Amino acid sequence: MEYTISNSDKLIRDVFEIYKSKSWNKLTELWDVQGKEKLLPYTVFKAFYSSFDRCKNEELKPQVFKTKKKLLSIVTINYNNEGGLRETVESVLAQTDRASIQYIVVDGASTDKSLDYLRQVASKIDVPVFGSDKGIYDAMNRGLEFVNSEYTLFLNSGDCLSAPDVVAKIKAFLNAQKERPVAAYGPTLTSGGSQWPCKPQSELWKGMICSHQSILIDTDFLSSIGFSLRYKIVSDFEVIYRTYLTGRPLAEMPFSVSKIEDVGVSSDFVARTLERWQVVRSYKNRAVTPEQIDAFYQGMLNGEGSKGAAPKVVASSPAVPSDVEKRIVFLISMPRSGSTMLQKILDRSSAIGTVGEPWVMLPLMSMYDPELVEAKYGQLLNIEAAGEFVRAVGDKDLILKAQRQYADQIYSAILGKLGTERFLDKTPRYVHIVDKLADLYPNAKFVVLLRNPGAIISSYAHTWAGGNFHTVKKTPEYMYDFTHGFPKLAEFATSGRSNMHVVKYEELVANPEDEAQRLFDYLELPFSGDLVNYGSGKPQETDKYAFGDPGTVYQKSKPDASHSARWLKDNENVTTINFFQDIVRSLDDEAVTAMGYSKATILDQLKTAGAKPIDVPALVKKYGAWKAGGSKKIPAYGKSLGVLITCFNNQNSITHALQSVISQSKKPDLVVVADDCSEDGSVGVIKEFIAKNKAFNIRLIARPKNVGVAANRDLAIKSMDVDFVSTIDGDDLFYPGKLEAEWRTLKGNEAHVAFSDILMVTGKDAEHLLKTDAYNKKPKNEITRYMLTRVNPVPRDMMFSKALYLKAEGFDHGVSIYEDWALKQRLIAAADENGWLHSGAIGTIYDRRAPGLSGKPPIYHAFGEMIILGRNIEYYRHDNSLVVAAIYSIMRHLKGPMKERTENFLKHYPVEGEVPEFMADSLLTLWRERRLCKSTEAKAKAIWQFFSPPLEVKK
Numbered sequence: 001m002e003y004t005i006s007n008s009d010k011l012i013r014d015v016f017e018i019y020k021s022k023s024w025n026k027l028t029e030l031w032d033v034q035g036k037e038k039l040l041p042y043t044v045f046k047a048f049y050s051s052f053d054r055c056k057n058e059e060l061k062p063q064v065f066k067t068k069k070k071l072l073s074i075v076t077i078n079y080n081n082e083g084g085l086r087e088t089v090e091s092v093l094a095q096t097d098r099a100s101i102q103y104i105v106v107d108g109a110s111t112d113k114s115l116d117y118l119r120q121v122a123s124k125i126d127v128p129v130f131g132s133d134k135g136i137y138d139a140m141n142r143g144l145e146f147v148n149s150e151y152t153l154f155l156n157s158g159d160c161l162s163a164p165d166v167v168a169k170i171k172a173f174l175n176a177q178k179e180r181p182v183a184a185y186g187p188t189l190t191s192g193g194s195q196w197p198c199k200p201q202s203e204l205w206k207g208m209i210c211s212h213q214s215i216l217i218d219t220d221f222l223s224s225i226g227f228s229l230r231y232k233i234v235s236d237f238e239v240i241y242r243t244y245l246t247g248r249p250l251a252e253m254p255f256s257v258s259k260i261e262d263v264g265v266s267s268d269f270v271a272r273t274l275e276r277w278q279v280v281r282s283y284k285n286r287a288v289t290p291e292q293i294d295a296f297y298q299g300m301l302n303g304e305g306s307k308g309a310a311p312k313v314v315a316s317s318p319a320v321p322s323d324v325e326k327r328i329v330f331l332i333s334m335p336r337s338g339s340t341m342l343q344k345i346l347d348r349s350s351a352i353g354t355v356g357e358p359w360v361m362l363p364l365m366s367m368y369d370p371e372l373v374e375a376k377y378g379q380l381l382n383i384e385a386a387g388e389f390v391r392a393v394g395d396k397d398l399i400l401k402a403q404r405q406y407a408d409q410i411y412s413a414i415l416g417k418l419g420t421e422r423f424l425d426k427t428p429r430y431v432h433i434v435d436k437l438a439d440l441y442p443n444a445k446f447v448v449l450l451r452n453p454g455a456i457i458s459s460y461a462h463t464w465a466g467g468n469f470h471t472v473k474k475t476p477e478y479m480y481d482f483t484h485g486f487p488k489l490a491e492f493a494t495s496g497r498s499n500m501h502v503v504k505y506e507e508l509v510a511n512p513e514d515e516a517q518r519l520f521d522y523l524e525l526p527f528s529g530d531l532v533n534y535g536s537g538k539p540q541e542t543d544k545y546a547f548g549d550p551g552t553v554y555q556k557s558k559p560d561a562s563h564s565a566r567w568l569k570d571n572e573n574v575t576t577i578n579f580f581q582d583i584v585r586s587l588d589d590e591a592v593t594a595m596g597y598s599k600a601t602i603l604d605q606l607k608t609a610g611a612k613p614i615d616v617p618a619l620v621k622k623y624g625a626w627k628a629g630g631s632k633k634i635p636a637y638g639k640s641l642g643v644l645i646t647c648f649n650n651q652n653s654i655t656h657a658l659q660s661v662i663s664q665s666k667k668p669d670l671v672v673v674a675d676d677c678s679e680d681g682s683v684g685v686i687k688e689f690i691a692k693n694k695a696f697n698i699r700l701i702a703r704p705k706n707v708g709v710a711a712n713r714d715l716a717i718k719s720m721d722v723d724f725v726s727t728i729d730g731d732d733l734f735y736p737g738k739l740e741a742e743w744r745t746l747k748g749n750e751a752h753v754a755f756s757d758i759l760m761v762t763g764k765d766a767e768h769l770l771k772t773d774a775y776n777k778k779p780k781n782e783i784t785r786y787m788l789t790r791v792n793p794v795p796r797d798m799m800f801s802k803a804l805y806l807k808a809e810g811f812d813h814g815v816s817i818y819e820d821w822a823l824k825q826r827l828i829a830a831a832d833e834n835g836w837l838h839s840g841a842i843g844t845i846y847d848r849r850a851p852g853l854s855g856k857p858p859i860y861h862a863f864g865e866m867i868i869l870g871r872n873i874e875y876y877r878h879d880n881s882l883v884v885a886a887i888y889s890i891m892r893h894l895k896g897p898m899k900e901r902t903e904n905f906l907k908h909y910p911v912e913g914e915v916p917e918f919m920a921d922s923l924l925t926l927w928r929e930r931r932l933c934k935s936t937e938a939k940a941k942a943i944w945q946f947f948s949p950p951l952e953v954k955k
Contacts, residue, residue, distance in 0.1 A: 042130065342508065787825055
């Protein structure tokens with residue numbers, strides 16, 4: 001049958017039917033007709049690709065479609081550029097080392113003669129496809145789907161390889177490297193005869209160091225990140241920048257790679273610069289500070305970029321109002337002080353305009369500050385040289401005057417734009433330059449907002465670090481705010497300046513109208529009580545400032561007095577509270593006192609907060625104690641029992657966990673505490689506990705470096721010379737009688753697993769009991785389905801033999817999510833049929849009060865469950881219904897288009913029978929390549945690609 005674009009759906013169905021019947025020869029014949037002689041639509045080509053990729057016949061794949069992996073894939077994107085396409089294709093086909101190239105051409109459904117030309121040369125192109133797309137980066141991602149090479153180069157229509165032997169040169173260059181680089185790049189020729197030389201890699205944060213047509217990138221890495229559709233202009237720059245940030249070598253080649261059209265002045269300069277700025281600020285580059293980045297790109301937009309980067313057209317400056325200084329109001333505070341709320345109140349006045357957080361004065365006023373700014377050219381030398389220059393001019397205020405002119409232009413422009421009497425600049429990190437701002441604008445208005453330092457530190461942790469004070473303590477930028485910002489703020493607030501008004505957050509939320517009245521009186525502006533009602537309670541996205549509080553202030557319509565003490569309630573059950581205390585201790589005593597707060601009081605308040613001990617006697621009174629049936633004597637069975645307690649920064653809870661173990665009616669023969677290189681005082685606390693409890697065999701494993709939770713558990717269990725093992729985390733507790741109940745249940749049977757119910761403590765003195773008896777003595781398939789779908793609470797901290805643990809292959813090192821869930825699945829497979837036994841008791845008091853896995857994004861959970869499914873797929877090959885059920889369970893983490901895509905995927909595959917080969921292979925590949933998906937975006941992309949639209953099988 002002749003297939004055309006109009007009936008390509010029929011071709012897709014035929015391909016899939018042939019694939020199902022494993023008639024590989026028919027598939028080959030169809031490919032010969034449709035693939036080698038005709039250009040295929042994207043969807044049809046994808047159907048062929050998927051089918052051949054899943055062929056079991058390993059000899060068929062390379063012969064028919066999926067050729068042997070090449071050195072280099074060249075991908076050409078084209079749309080309505082027939083002439084340019086011809087030049088590009090001919091330059092690739094003319095290469096002397098054509099055998100090292102996989103050539104892919106993706107046409108975006110051109111309406112000129114491009115498709116006619118592609119049909120003429122289709123047999124010479126490895127992958128020629130067409131089909132409408134969402135733009136160039138979407139088309140580039142489509143090309144990536146078919147890449148089968150070590151490196152990938154994008155050479156779009158109209159651009160050519162610089163010479164017929166350039167691929168041969170690339171091959172020789174790469175083979176001469178001691179280590180394969182993550183990317184290789186070279187100069188670029190232009191059609192006008194000039195050369196675009198490469199720039200230093202260290203300058204990549206400022207823009208492209210080479211043409212994107214002259215850089216080839218490691219395919220595995222490139223495929224793992226793809227081209228973001230978020231950016232309209234600079235997605236290729238983002239890819240190259242992320243490649244550089246891998247830390248792997250980028251190699252510069254000494255010859256030109258491509259020849260492109262002359263680069264003229266782009267009308268998209270501003271848009272491109274803004275997008276590049278956004279890219280560079282999105283990724284951490286240790287070699288450059290955010291302030292340096294902002295200063296450079298602001299300079300670019302002002303026409304101060306490097307030569308050739310942009311047209312330097314400077315319009316005449318707007319007139320600076322004579323009273324501009326008096327029309328500026330600076331709101332000075334520490335970050336997370338409630339400044340966005342105060343800004344919203346001030347913004348309600350028709351006389352005041354504001355725009356989020358400008359930040360414009362920070363790089364300007366810190367440019368000669370050796371503490372705030374680091375520079376590769378030497379900041380101290382820079383300051384000394386500038387000072388010498390000023391002395392030579394003979395005007396000590398020269399720089400200040402120049403800064404004033406710059407600032408006047410900035411604020412004049414925004415005042416003119418907003419048309420308001422005053423402009424409010426609310427940028428919390430101005431706290432570091434507030435003295436310089438006061439010198440620059442001595443007649444401006446300054447509003448200083450103070451807040452309890454404990455509340456500010458708490459807000460840092462819960463807003464930016466997931467409630468983890470350890471992360472806050474490890475972040476230099478945050479700690480600099482605390483150690484230097486508070487003293488600066490205190491000094492300014494107590495300076496007695498006449499152009500300053502001080503507001504305390506606690507007083508503002510307690511008496512908003514009175515405090516706002518005083519503030520507006522200071523600003524000499526009319527006030528009405530309605531101004532404090534800054535919102536509707538149902539925020540609109542358009543009302544949000546681009547910078548500032550991300551959510552809390554938008555959930556209220558006016559100041560809320562309860563927020564003053566909220567920080568203490570937020571930290572009643574945080575396990576990293578000891579790091580919070582360390583941060584408070586690092587604060588300058590005089591600064592805290594000068595602001596009207598007490599460091600001692602904050603520390604006293606924290607003593608009663610954080611990792612508040614669980615009241616076990618009260619729980620036992622409520623839920624009852626376990627009582628042994630029959631003989632009270634605990635049988636030995638001739639076996640030994642060990643308990644593993646894992647610890648990481650559990651200084652405040654580890655002794656409670658230890659005490660819950662040694663207080664058990666069934667005493668363990670060995671207790672091992674495996675500390676995974678804690679950075680708090682955990683190790684010291686553990687040693688002290690061991691010294692006080694010498695009657696028990698307690699052994700500490702203090703790892704010199706962090707190995708991760710899974711490896712820490714696995715190495716510890718394998719080191720324990722016992723017959724049976726039970727585990728517990730350092731922030732949880734064993735319920736009284738747990739070990740005895742499970743010990744009696746096992747009765748020395750090494751092929752069984754004993755488990756108990758879970759008492760979940762969820763914070764604010766709330767708890768609930770999770771019953772796990774549904775797993776009791778059930779067939780393996782049934783409890784496996786329970787485990788995969790989580791229709792019943794999953795048991796935790798079970799008791800099992802070490803022999804069974806080893807048979808189940810132990811914990812997987814390097815897995816940081818659902819590693820225990822993965823092991824439980826294998827323990828089901830390793831145990832006897834009906835060998836999971838419920839003890840009839842409560843086992844673990846599970847402390848869910850602290851931030852942890854539950855705070856991760858939903859995609860993180862979905863990806864975690866999928867890779868574990870791939871890890872254990874060999875156990876489920878016999879029953880596809882288990883895998884399908886697991887995927888339906890994974891869908892609970894998905895929503896929107898991702899969920900719809902997954903549902904559509906599942907509709908087209910059978911539930912019964914064995915797991916389809918392609919499904920098993922895809923899951924296994926996802927497991928093996930999991931390390932390539934580090935970011936949430938990469939995880940989402942991997943899931944999206946896994947659930948590719950299936951081939952239609954229904955008539």
